[in-house]
Amino acid sequence: MFDSEFVYELCVCRWAELAWPPESASTPTANGARTDRPYIVARQLGTRNRRWDTIIIEADAGALADRAAFGDRELDSDLLHIVQHAPADWAWYREALPEPDYPWRYVREAIHRAADRGVLENRKNGNRIEIKRIAPYPDWFERLIVIENKPDLDASAARQLSSQLEHDVDTGLADEVWVATGRTDSRVEPALLEALPVEAGILLTDFADGVDADSISVEWYPTALQPTHAEGYRTSRRLELAERAYGRGWRTYHETMRPDCRYFQLRRHGRGLLPWCAAKSRHQSAATCGSSCADFEPEPPAWRMKAWPLAGGPGAGIKRLLADRRQRENR
């Protein structure tokens, strides 16, 4: 039913936002979510070797609230190194921080960046830079769950997916791995499911009538993965992923698409909003909706004048709407 895996992925992300974890025994909350443990949904994040479609970060509620002291944006690995070890009282940064495995001058640059962002205090004492934390960096991240999205699981997709999932199972960077695929009349071909590692869970989706908390059912539950990386490596990679998910969420697709095109719209699909191209009369993908699109036409200047100069035209409104939704869900 979808023209691209991208749009399917947006549906899975929206469902996860509404109803993670699937078929939990816990009672749905007022907004339809089925767990009281907070979680963040993101898309297209990963490591140098592996990128996942949908990522769910489960968090500790109190610690997640404390994370807000460090702002809405993600902290990259250099900033994390500083905020995790910054002292409660003023101290020379070289005495306060663990020896990095890269030159100290990069740490100095990161200190200035952290101070500019307000996530660290710094001052000069003679020719020494001293630092002090704004608050203890909280231990907010608990579990990392990844979902691979394959709306049409045919034999070749199953083969390709199988080797990717085996890599995930082997490395154990995530706590759980799932595959989401479209439900068909005959459910899913058992032979295709047998090609996937038994550790991976299977979600069957039906978004024909829109995205809803009940759009997905569990075909097979996953087993918890065993970590194989050294604990230090695993902990820091997972926290970096959690920070990226925290800062980006899954609605930042407008950054690589053209909401400033006169044909770009958002259309309701159940409880989800999906990008729609009025020129092509279909959901456009992130790959096709770019500067090379032959149908691109900028918004007429008159549209931008309606709330000029602060609000911009409909394209700016779409960006604001997506950013507002992300912030609302994070709250």
Ligand code: SF4
């Ligand atoms: S015409 Fe092209 S650029 Fe404009 S919304 Fe459609 S796909 Fe995007």
